[in-house]
Amino acid sequence: MSHVDSIRTETFFTIEMPFRERMETRRTRFVGGGGPRAAVVAGIHGDELEGLYVCHLLASWLEELLRTTPAALLGSVELYPAVNTLGLDTLTRGLPVFDTDLNRAFPGSTAGPLPDRLAAALMEALAGAALVVDIHASNIYLREIPQVRINQDFDDKLVPLARHLNLDLIWLHGAATVLETTVAHSLNSxxxxxxxxxxxxxxxxxxxxxxQLVTGILTAWKELGILASEVVIPQVSHTPLIADDSNVHFLNAQTSGLFIPSASHWTDVRRGELLGTIVSPFRGDILSDVRSPVDGILFTLREYPLVYEGSLMARVMARTGGRA
Ligand SMILES: [Zn+2]
Structure with missing residues (x-):
């Protein structure tokens, strides 16, 4: 089998559109030996693009591997870079027309409306994989450091895998705060x-x-026996901090207005330090100060300046507390 035969772009879901077109949702498969299968999913939210570029970088790496040392791919890899194709086409977070967040439609159903059918097709395609990584890019409002979010119900199995991903934070969520209709919850269940x-x-x-994430995904694939142990991959250079609901502090706006940050994202901050101000576009006065409640790391910072009372502006992870 030449390396061209071992790379296949396939349609895993298709549905007839109201006029003549069909919507097709595609994946790329990199087929090696009979070892474990891994998958990377991106673009479930149509306004999140970071994962699409991760898929490109992984595809580029795998194409080179299959061209030079095809036997080193012991298992197989599937990339699903653009799951919510209609959303990506129209710069819409959810599924247009259906006004549905696709990541609230899992596990889906083969007889339901379009979002349910797409969710069911993705579930069927991903079930049984040794590892699925579902990449999100926050939203247009908040900037996040590279992190893994894990439901504490599954932490025994997932934290050891997450440690390979070369990211800076593992955030463990209590079961009460977890949404059960996401692709991750449905797969883990x-x-x-x-x-x-x-x-x-x-x-x-x-x-x-x-x-950074590509290095981590390649490391996880090697650990899982999808890549041969002698394959040269970039060196892991990040060690994750562990956050949970006890050491993450949410900073919500006390007043509506324009949020002007004065601290940089992903920096150490001191208790009482000014992180930004909320100002009025009509008057010269400052409406409120935003200060860190603890010594910690500013890991979420508001990107979109307009805030309403209660809007999230930042999250700080305390240096103390949490599970080591
Ligand atoms: Zn998302």
């Missing part, structure tokens, strides 16, 4: 490990975050 990555900001690509 049926025994297929799925890690949710959040990084960067909506509608943008942060190349250094994408490259």
């Amino acid at each position: 049926c025994g297929t490990p799925c890690l949710v990555v959040e990084m960067g900001v909506g509608m943008r690509i942060t190349p250094e975050y994408c490259e």
Whole structure:
């Protein structure tokens, strides 16, 4: 088998559109030996693009591997870079027309409306994989450091996998705060490990975050026996901090207005330090100060300046507390 035969772009879901067209949702498969299968999913939210670039970088790496040392791909890899094709086409977070967040439609159903059918097709395609990584890019409002978010119900199985991903934070969520209709929850509930990555900001690509995650995904694939142990991959250079609901502090706006940050994202901050101000576009006065409640790391920072009372502006992870 030449390397061209071992790379296949396939349609895993198709539905007839109201006029003549068909919507097709595609994946690329890189087929090696009979070892474990891994998958990377991106673009479930149509305004999040970081994962699409991660898929490009992984495809480029795998194409080179299959051209030079095809026997080193012991298993197989599937890339699903653009799951919500209609949303990506129209710069819409959810599924247009259906006004549905696709990541609230899992596990879906083969007899339901379009979002349910697409969710069911993705579930069927991903079930049984050794590892699924579902990449999200926050939203247009908040910038996030590269992190993995894990439901504490599955932490025994997922934290060891997440440690390979070369990211800076593993955030463990209590079961009460977890949404059960996401692709990750649905896969983990049926025994297929799925890690949710959040990084960067909506509608943008942060190349250094994408490259950091690629190193981590290749490392995980090697650990799982999808790549041969002698394959040379970039060196892991990040060690994750562990956050949980006890050491993450949410900073919500006390007044509506324009948020003007004065601290840089992903820096150490001191208790009481000024992180930004909320100002009025009508008057010269400052409406409120935003200060860090603890010594910690500013890991989420508002990107979109307009805020309403209660809007999230930042998250700080305390240096103390949490599970080591
Ligand atoms: Zn998302």
